[in-house]
Amino acid sequence: MIRITFPDNSIREYEQGVTGLDIARNLSNSLAREVVAVSVNNEIWDATRPIRSDASVVLHKFDTPEGRHAFWHSSAHLMAEALEALYPGIKFGIGPAIENGFYYDVDPGDGVVITETDLPRIEEKMYELSRKNSAYKREEIGKKEVLDLFGAKGDEYKIELIRELEDGTITLYRHGNFTDLCRGPHLPDTSHIKAIKLLSVAGAYWRGDEKRKQLTRIYGISFPKKQMLDDYLVMLEQAKARDHRKLGRELELFTFSQKVGQGLPLWLPKGAQLRERLESFLKKIQTKHGYLPVITPHIGQKELYVTSGHYEKYGKDSFKPIHTPEEGEEFLLKPMNCPHHCEIYKSKPRSYKDLPIRYAEFGTVYRYEMSGELHGLTRVRGFTQDDAHLFCRPDQIKEEFIKVIDIIYTVFKAFDFHDFVAQVSLRDPENREKYIGSDENWEKAEQAIIEATQEKEMQTTVVRGEAAFYGPKLDFMVKDALGRKWQLGTIQVDYNLPERFELEYTGSDDQKHRPVMIHRAPFGSMERFVAVLIEHTAGKFPLWLTPDQAIVLPISEKYHDYAEKVLKFLNNCDIRTLIDSRNEKIGKKIRDNELKRIPYLLVVGEKEEAEGTVAVRRQGEGDQGTMKLEEFGNFVTNEVKKQLEHLD
Numbered sequence: 001m002i003r004i005t006f007p008d009n010s011i012r013e014y015e016q017g018v019t020g021l022d023i024a025r026n027l028s029n030s031l032a033r034e035v036v037a038v039s040v041n042n043e044i045w046d047a048t049r050p051i052r053s054d055a056s057v058v059l060h061k062f063d064t065p066e067g068r069h070a071f072w073h074s075s076a077h078l079m080a081e082a083l084e085a086l087y088p089g090i091k092f093g094i095g096p097a098i099e100n101g102f103y104y105d106v107d108p109g110d111g112v113v114i115t116e117t118d119l120p121r122i123e124e125k126m127y128e129l130s131r132k133n134s135a136y137k138r139e140e141i142g143k144k145e146v147l148d149l150f151g152a153k154g155d156e157y158k159i160e161l162i163r164e165l166e167d168g169t170i171t172l173y174r175h176g177n178f179t180d181l182c183r184g185p186h187l188p189d190t191s192h193i194k195a196i197k198l199l200s201v202a203g204a205y206w207r208g209d210e211k212r213k214q215l216t217r218i219y220g221i222s223f224p225k226k227q228m229l230d231d232y233l234v235m236l237e238q239a240k241a242r243d244h245r246k247l248g249r250e251l252e253l254f255t256f257s258q259k260v261g262q263g264l265p266l267w268l269p270k271g272a273q274l275r276e277r278l279e280s281f282l283k284k285i286q287t288k289h290g291y292l293p294v295i296t297p298h299i300g301q302k303e304l305y306v307t308s309g310h311y312e313k314y315g316k317d318s319f320k321p322i323h324t325p326e327e328g329e330e331f332l333l334k335p336m337n338c339p340h341h342c343e344i345y346k347s348k349p350r351s352y353k354d355l356p357i358r359y360a361e362f363g364t365v366y367r368y369e370m371s372g373e374l375h376g377l378t379r380v381r382g383f384t385q386d387d388a389h390l391f392c393r394p395d396q397i398k399e400e401f402i403k404v405i406d407i408i409y410t411v412f413k414a415f416d417f418h419d420f421v422a423q424v425s426l427r428d429p430e431n432r433e434k435y436i437g438s439d440e441n442w443e444k445a446e447q448a449i450i451e452a453t454q455e456k457e458m459q460t461t462v463v464r465g466e467a468a469f470y471g472p473k474l475d476f477m478v479k480d481a482l483g484r485k486w487q488l489g490t491i492q493v494d495y496n497l498p499e500r501f502e503l504e505y506t507g508s509d510d511q512k513h514r515p516v517m518i519h520r521a522p523f524g525s526m527e528r529f530v531a532v533l534i535e536h537t538a539g540k541f542p543l544w545l546t547p548d549q550a551i552v553l554p555i556s557e558k559y560h561d562y563a564e565k566v567l568k569f570l571n572n573c574d575i576r577t578l579i580d581s582r583n584e585k586i587g588k589k590i591r592d593n594e595l596k597r598i599p600y601l602l603v604v605g606e607k608e609e610a611e612g613t614v615a616v617r618r619q620g621e622g623d624q625g626t627m628k629l630e631e632f633g634n635f636v637t638n639e640v641k642k643q644l645e646h647l648d
């Protein structure tokens with residue numbers, strides 16, 4: 001007998017060789033129908049794999065990330081089986097589960113093209129195959145036999161992957177007529193996959209290398225219930241309507257130019273003003289928290305980044321160094337602001353009494369991204385971080401951390417992100433050589449983050465192996481109005497840059513000490529934050545932030561003079577107002593400006609002019625009645641004040 005420990009610490013005894021599925025059956029039949037994978041001593045396994053010794057076990061249904069991963073990975077295999085049936089000779093690259101669904105990169109063969117019009121046929125085949133209830137069977141065999149197997153199929157991509165694996169046994173998964181190289185885990189059988197939708201087709205270079213063959217990437221998603229797929233497709237439609245690239249164009253916030261270059265956003269006046277307001281909003285909070293502004297150039301000597309270690313990290317795969325006419329001078333576009341801020345810290349001697357020092361800069365950085373990876377404002381090649389670096393004594397880390405968490409909370413509150421989780425990313429204890437810095441320092445830093453989150457009573461998940469190369473970090477994931485997750489807000493402890501730049505302060509003991517550095521960016525970057533905000537609000541920004549707060553709509557040309565008077569009055573009240581003086585019917589003016597997400601539409605005609613009033617419409621909510629000009633001015637001013645109240 002073996003002892004199985006459950007998450008609630010209860011223990012049951014089972015025969016040796018019991019599987020997760022057996023355990024589920026033993027608990028309840030309905031559970032057995034839903035179990036898709038199992039954690040055995042924190043390793044994710046097939047629910048059908050025999051457990052041979054005492055273990056702690058967690059059963060996963062589709063509602064856990066582990067469960068979904070196994071589900072979608074198995075669906076990728078099912079799609080591959082369907083593709084093999086429909087396109088004999090097709091070759092396979094990789095087919096992973098992703099955050100929402102799965103994809104497979106395939107090479108359909110010379111002259112064969114798979115397009116979106118083929119997706120329904122592939123989907124149909126997948127349904128047909130899923131109904132065969134084929135079991136996913138795990139096999140462990142020697143590397144040579146695996147090479148022979150895939151060699152016989154002539155699958156050059158799989159062969160390349162197998163050759164790179166260490167000698168020894170390799171796991172394969174078979175179901176129906178399909179065999180794949182795979183670590184697993186997978187579903188017990190294909191019948192779990194009840195709802196399938198293939199979503200799109202894209203090109204993807206083999207191994208992300210532009211010099212190698214472009215494969216066809218087919219994206220799909222699947223669910224254990226039809227209703228779940230229907231709900232997901234409704235959400236996708238809503239997401240399409242909120243796509244920040246579409247709304248960014250319609251609301252005239254930003255644009256891109258092929259001539260300027262891919263991934264380099266151009267902020268239009270309305271977008272630039274919105275961005276400036278975001279900056280002042282954060283500057284105000286930061287000033288209150290004792291931050292000091294600094295400004296640094298967009299390039300720096302290569303040596304600067306060699307010292308910081310960023311050259312090693314970004315140098316090879318990024319923009320090439322800039323050479324000047326003078327011999328030996330080499331500059332890099334700055335990939336990070338931190339090295340510059342370290343040099344500012346170094347510009348004069350520091351005492352323990354000066355610390356903490358908090359330098360803040362909206363600093364623009366440049367990082368090369370492959371053209372296929374670029375996406376609107378969320379993946380770009382040049383972006384502005386709401387960056388700050390805090391230099392403090394080791395005994396101040398926790399307190400500084402807590403203060404940054406407070407700033408992030410304020411930001412989330414101001415933009416109505418109530419639903420968020422935090423992730424503490426620690427180093428992978430198995431691969432310590434991946435990280436810069438001493439063991440002792442890493443442990444201290446990790447401890448400080450964990451204590452800070454405990455003191456703020458935050459719900460966190462702790463993930464080992466997710467830390468950056470220079471320090472552990474705390475990341476916030478927010479859920480937007482459609483329930484999609486975005487990473488916003490990062491706080492990162494760094495013991496390494498102070499070491500590399502030999503930063504010092506004189507302690508109360510008159511000795512030299514190293515300060516600790518904390519990097520933090522509540523927005524992440526202005527580009528990414530605006531993208532998330534557009535998608536979260538569907539372009540209906542909070543009144544204080546929105547580019548235009550009101551627009552005056554004269555019923556006909558006769559009332560233009562009065563409209564001008566209204567405009568002047570409101571602009572004097574600091575209410576950002578426009579006039580729609582087009583020669584259009586009032587109905588059309590209302591419809592067009594509703595689409596522009598302008599919060600207040602002010603209709604003026606004979607009656608309004610006579611009474612000194614405006615007929616107020618709220619965007620999306622319709623008629624709000626008539627108000628005296630002054631009354632409306634106060635009304636808007638108060639609404640803005642109320643939105644920003646909690647900041648004071």
Ligand SMILES: [Zn+2]
Binds near residue numbers: 183
């Ligand atoms: Zn697999």
Ligand SMILES: [Zn+2]
Binds near residue numbers: 336337338389519520
């Ligand atoms: Zn930094």
